[in-house]
Amino acid sequence: MGTNDGRPPDHGDAMARTVTLYRPTGPGELALVEESGWRRWPPRLPEQPIFYPVTNEAYAVEIARDWNVPASGAGYVTRFEVDAGFMARYPTHVVGATRHAEWWIPAEDLEALNDHIVGRIEVTQRFGAAAPPARLSPTSA
Secondary structure, eight states: OOOOSSSSOOOOOOOOOOOEEEEEHHHHHHHHHHHTTOOOOOOTTTTTOOOOBOHHHHHHHHHHIIIIHHHOOOOEEEOOOOOOOOTTTTTEEOOOSSEEEEEEEGGGGHHHHHHHHHEEEEEEEEEEOOOOGGGGTTOOO
């Protein structure tokens, strides 16, 4: 799966050209991702100095279900690929159990991360009563 020694996990393709990142999010941020054509994350708010994608879907599900749903009525798990060379500069941080691994991308680096996304940001799971219909899925757009 990955490593917990500060190196990015190799979740990408067989040649390790990309790394798979997961991002739990709420409906507001997801709407902004949709507005970008499913290709970019919106800028961080002033009180959000770090962008926290996670290394695995199970951890993203926990956050989307247990944090985003109570906070905003819906939670989403997204998956996206980023150039492995770009991600190599960011170690992962384990913030609880071994599966709770995430990257800490400074807000000032988010545009560069967006420039290194390969393909589209995809919604893989939805939680909560306020979750919109499947039309928001980038694969059906």
